Amino acid sequence: xxxxxxFAAIRPAEGYADKIAALPxxxxxxxxxxxxxxxxxxxFLRIDRAETQFDDSVDMYADCVYEKAKExxxxxxxxxxxxxxxxxxxxxxxxxxDGRSQAGIVACASVEDYExxxxxxxxxxxxxxxxxxxxxxDTCNAQTGPIFLAYRHRPxxxxxxxxxxxxxxxxxxxxxxxxxxxxxxxxxxxxTEEIGRIFVGIxxxxxxxxxxxxxxxxxxxxxRMEANGRETEASHFLSVLFADTQLKIMDYNRVVMDLNGYTxxxxxxxxxxxxxxxxxxxxxxxxxKKGEVSMYLDKNWYLLNxxxxxxxxxPVEGLDVQRLQDLVLGPLLGILDPKTDxxxxxxxxxxxxxxxxxxxxxxxxxxxxxxxxxxxxxxxVADAGRLMPPKSTWFEPKLxxxxxxxxx
Numbered sequence: 001x002x003x004x005x006x007f008a009a010i011r012p013a014e015g016y017a018d019k020i021a022a023l024p025x026x027x028x029x030x031x032x033x034x035x036x037x038x039x040x041x042x043x044f045l046r047i048d049r050a051e052t053q054f055d056d057s058v059d060m061y062a063d064c065v066y067e068k069a070k071e072x073x074x075x076x077x078x079x080x081x082x083x084x085x086x087x088x089x090x091x092x093x094x095x096x097x098d099g100r101s102q103a104g105i106v107a108c109a110s111v112e113d114y115e116x117x118x119x120x121x122x123x124x125x126x127x128x129x130x131x132x133x134x135x136x137x138d139t140c141n142a143q144t145g146p147i148f149l150a151y152r153h154r155p156x157x158x159x160x161x162x163x164x165x166x167x168x169x170x171x172x173x174x175x176x177x178x179x180x181x182x183x184x185x186x187x188x189x190x191x192t193e194e195i196g197r198i199f200v201g202i203x204x205x206x207x208x209x210x211x212x213x214x215x216x217x218x219x220x221x222x223x224r225m226e227a228n229g230r231e232t233e234a235s236h237f238l239s240v241l242f243a244d245t246q247l248k249i250m251d252y253n254r255v256v257m258d259l260n261g262y263t264x265x266x267x268x269x270x271x272x273x274x275x276x277x278x279x280x281x282x283x284x285x286x287x288x289k290k291g292e293v294s295m296y297l298d299k300n301w302y303l304l305n306x307x308x309x310x311x312x313x314x315p316v317e318g319l320d321v322q323r324l325q326d327l328v329l330g331p332l333l334g335i336l337d338p339k340t341d342x343x344x345x346x347x348x349x350x351x352x353x354x355x356x357x358x359x360x361x362x363x364x365x366x367x368x369x370x371x372x373x374x375x376x377x378x379x380x381v382a383d384a385g386r387l388m389p390p391k392s393t394w395f396e397p398k399l400x401x402x403x404x405x406x407x408x
Contacts, residue, residue, distance in 0.1 A: 001201070001202075002109070002118055002119075002151075002199045002203070002204075002205050003109070003110035003112070003200070003236075004105075004107045004108070004109055004110075004196065004205075004239075004241065005088070005107060005108045006088040006107060006108075006186075006192055006196070007088050007107065007108045007238075007406055008084060008088050008089070009085050009089070009106070009404045009405060010077065010083070010085075010404075010405040010406075011082065011084075011171075011183075011403065011405070012082055012083075012171070013082060013083045016081050017171045017181070017183070017403060018173035018174075018175070018181075019040065019042040019043070020043065020044050020076075020081065020082075020402040021173075021175065021181060021401070021402050021403050022036075022040075022043045022048065022400060023401070024145060024398055024401055025045065025048035025049050025145065025401065026212075027398065028045070028049065030049075030052075030056070030060060033045055033051075033052050034052045037049070037053075042076075043402075044144070044400075044402025045401075047069050047072045047073050047140075047144065047402075048069070048136070048145065050065045050066070050069035053068050053072070054068070061131075066135050066136055066139040066140075069139065069140055070140045070141070073140050073144070085185070089185050089186055089187060089192070090105055090107050090186045090192055090195050091105070091107075091183060091184065091185055091404065092161055092165060092184040093105075093106050093181070093240050093399070093403065093404075094169075094180075094181070094184075095179055095180065095397045095399070096179065096180035096182075097179045097180075097397040100248065102246040102247060102248075102397075103161055103242075103246060104240040104241050104242035104246065105195065105240070105241045106146065106183075106238075106239070106240050106404050107195075107239060107240075108236035108237060108238060108239065109147065109205065109236060109237055109239040109241075110236055111218050111221040111222060111235050111236065111237065112235070113205065114214065114218050114237075117385075118203070118204065119207065119214075120204055120205070120207065120382035121207050121211055121214075121382065121387075122207065122381050122382045122386075122388045123211045123387060123388060124211075125211050126212070129212045130212055130216050130219065132216075133145075133216035133217075134216045134219050134220055137217060137220045138223070141407060141408055142405050142408060143217055143238040143405070143406040143408060144238075144402070144405055145210070145213050145238070145401045146210070146213075146239055146240045146401070147207060147209075147210040147214045147217070147240070148209035148239075148240060148395065148399055149207060149208060149239045149241045149242070150205070150206045150207075150208045150241070150243070150375065151202055151205050151241055151242075151243060151244065152202075152204070152243070152244055152379070153244055153245045154243070156194075156198055158243065160186075160195060163191075164184050164186055164188075164191070165182075169182040169183055169184050170183050170184060170185050171183035171403065181400060181403070199241075206378065206379060206382050207382075208378070208393070208395055209393070209395050209399075217234075217237035217238070220234055220408070221236070221237065224408065233406070233407065233408045234408040237406070238404060244376075247375055247395065248395075248396065249372045249375060249378070249393050250348065250394040250395070250396050251349035251369060251371065251372045251394065252321070252346060252347075252348060252349060252370060252373075252391045252393060253346065253348075253356055253367065253369045253370055254329065254344060254345075254367065254368040254370070254391075255344070255345045255346075255356060255359045255360070255364045255368075256333050256365055256366050257343045257344070257345075257363070257364050257365060258333075258343060258365045259333065259365045259366060260332065260334040264298035267332065267366070268302075270332055271295070271304065271328060271332070274306065274327040275304035275305060275307065276304070276305045276307060277302050277303070277304060278303050278304070278305050279301075279302070279303035280300055280301070280303075281301050282299065282300060283301065284354070284357070285302070285303045286353060286369060287303065287369060288371070290320060290371055291306040291311060291320065291371075292304065292305050292320075293306075293320065293324060293369065293370060293371070294369035295366060295367070295368055295369075296353075296357055296366065296369075297360075297365075297367075306320075306323060310323065311323075315377070315380045315381045315384045315386055316381055316384075316386045316387070316388065319373060319377060319381075319389065319392065320370055320371055320373070321370060321373065321388075321389050321392050322389050324368060324370070325338060328368075329344070338389070338390055338391070339390045345359070346390075347359070347367075348394040348396075349396075350394065353369055356368075356369060372393075372394075373392050373393050378393060
């Protein structure tokens with residue numbers, strides 16, 4: 001039983017959504033964030049990354065940074081750049097990228113469901129990354145970045161979304177990257193009650209993206225509930241829930257700086273122990289099915305197909321990214337801990353295969369293009385209580401911050 005509630009959102013005032021909406025805080029480094037805020041002074045990034053308001057000598061985790069985020073957020077509310085809905089609602093958030101639409105329900109998910117594994121995880125979190133968002137949420141007294149959740153699709157929810165989306169959206173703009181963003185406010189009481197009832201009948205919700213934001217929201221929520229001795233607004237956290245049929249996982253690719261002492265010829269010989277080379281070209285080759293990997297080595301693309309005897313049915317060990325790690329990156333290239341080894345880098349599929357070739361032309365030794373992990377693989381790993389390898393999934397398009405704020 002999933003407890004997914006409506007809430008009274010704080011949202012951009014009319015005419016401000018396109019100016020405020022910002023990519024997630026963690027897609028930028030400090031220099032990039034500062035440049036973005038300089039170009040777009042109303043961008044929510046200046047609140048999510050308030051160190052942009054200070055000289056670089058100021059520690060990005062200093063107390064004054066979180067206080068500045070709070071000042072900026074509530075300053076924009078008082079200036080009328082944000083408005084507060086008077087009553088709780090569910091909302092619909094649609095993103096359209098390259099002609100493909102995905103629409104989800106904006107709501108608040110339960111801290112208790114997270115604790116009881118109704119909301120399932122597939123990644124580990126790092127304490128230092130959690131701590132940053134804990135302080136941000138706690139100081140601002142608001143959840144500002146939605147958690148990206150997924151569920152196995154329900155036709156009855158699809159029908160409600162379809163009916164609501166026939167109406168004129170409250171927000172409709174195209175971002176500079178070409179992605180369309182639309183928002184609807186669900187005001188019909190019967191539909192609102194039906195959405196809640198449908199989610200009660202759903203036994204599993206999955207974190208697709210935003211594990212650190214979720215863990216941080218849960219930590220703050222538990223702290224607030226313990227302090228108050230009762231349920232508070234912080235007992236639920238800001239989320240956007242998408243049916244699995246709405247989502248697309250892109251490839252998450254690997255680039256390695258050297259061949260660990262192998263010549264390209266010797267490395268090619270070694271890799272054929274595990275993979276059959278089924279194609280070779282000087283132009284890009286993309287994997288088209290599970291078990292295939294494309295490799296760029298010594299100015300050539302190779303299509304590799306995993307030998308049958310090395311395929312596995314285990315939810316984690318059978319993932320393409322794990323097979324590559326266990327058979328090639330670890331034993332051949334010496335990448336024993338991909339989370340910490342500086343010799344490996346990860347490139348989101350949104351950058352395309354040309355980015356992998358470019359990295360090799362600029363000094364890397366070899367690149368691997370993966371076939372994307374599927375939603376069903378993600379669900380299977382989470383249902384088994386297991387964790388995926390680092391950098392297994394890349395979701396596009398990215399949810400924008402600043403379109404919905406949940407005051408706690």
